[in-house]
Amino acid sequence: MEWYEEAFGDLYPILYRHRDDEEARRMVASYGDLFDDREPVLDLACGAGRYTVAMGERGLRVWGMDLSEPLLAEAIEECGLFGGLVRGDMRCLPFVDGSMGGVMSMFTSFGYFESDVDNESVIEETARVLRPGGVFVLDFINAGRVKLAPPETTHRENDGYTIEEARSLSGGGRFVVKDIVVTNAGDGFHARFREQLRLYTGGELVKMIEDAGMRVNAMHGDYDRGDYDPRRSERMIVICER
Numbered sequence: 553m554e555w556y557e558e559a560f561g562d563l564y565p566i567l568y569r570h571r572d573d574e575e576a577r578r579m580v581a582s583y584g585d586l587f588d589d590r591e592p593v594l595d596l597a598c599g600a601g602r603y604t605v606a607m608g609e610r611g612l613r614v615w616g617m618d619l620s621e622p623l624l625a626e627a628i629e630e631c632g633l634f635g636g637l638v639r640g641d642m643r644c645l646p647f648v649d650g651s652m653g654g655v656m657s658m659f660t661s662f663g664y665f666e667s668d669v670d671n672e673s674v675i676e677e678t679a680r681v682l683r684p685g686g687v688f689v690l691d692f693i694n695a696g697r698v699k700l701a702p703p704e705t706t707h708r709e710n711d712g713y714t715i716e717e718a719r720s721l722s723g724g725g726r727f728v729v730k731d732i733v734v735t736n737a738g739d740g741f742h743a744r745f746r747e748q749l750r751l752y753t754g755g756e757l758v759k760m761i762e763d764a765g766m767r768v769n770a771m772h773g774d775y776d777r778g779d780y781d782p783r784r785s786e787r788m789i790v791i792c793e794r
């Protein structure tokens with residue numbers, strides 16, 4: 553089983569509870585005007601639907617797509633999302649050519665595959681489903697900052713679970729790997745899994761986007777549309793046009 557088929561299960565909402573609805577609303581308030589509310593917009597890798605909800609609240613006609621059954625189930629049960637959710641793989645989008653006015657890929661839902669060809673296919677598929685002139689917002693981790701940071705192990709507590717995360721670089725700095733151990737002393741629960749991301753630089757991403765037939769209009773470093781600094785920004789948010 554690949555890491556991304558295992559890591560986004562029932563424990564994911566506990567691990568990333570701090571990435572909440574408020575953060576999604578803040579981001580959509582700042583970037584939402586890039587999309588046309590008369591056209592469908594895709595929340596690519598929507599997870600439990602926090603961006604799908606925030607985009608819908610803003611009046612956008614949003615579709616959510618994700619691979620994870622537990623997270624899609626949570627989107628239905630917790631957020632009342634149903635009609636606009638699709639299960640699929642981001643390398644092969646279940647939408648026809650030119651059917652979307654916009655695509656959003658939020659909170660580092662990219663770079664999950666070992667092979668560059670697979671990661672490139674996500675960008676190519678995004679370009680395929682966008683109409684000419686459609687907008688793609690890619691919210692990726694800032695690889696430059698991650699590469700400069702020393703390896704680190706952190707501990708935190710959420711809902712009675714202890715979460716230990718050990719972060720390191722691998723493949724000569726091409727990947728960042730997080731080994732995660734989750735325990736619950738109360739009921740003896742113990743789980744161990746891994747997250748792995750290909751650390752694309754801004755230049756590599758721009759090339760991939762251009763090779764897929766899109767152009768980059770802007771890059772921002774945070775959810776408030778602040779400037780992008782390759783060494784310091786937490787995020788690398790790329791605004792593209794097909």
Ligand SMILES: C[S@@+](CC[C@H](N)C(=O)[O-])C[C@H]1O[C@@H](n2cnc3c(N)ncnc32)[C@H](O)[C@@H]1O
Pocket residue numbers: 556557560596597598599600601602603617618619620623640641642643657658659660661664
């Ligand atoms: C970091 S989460 C972000 C979820 C959501 N965008 C958010 O901000 O809450 C990444 C998401 O990518 C999904 N995912 C992982 N591999 C996928 C694949 N091959 N195709 C589609 N979705 C995938 C996971 O199930 C998970 O929901």
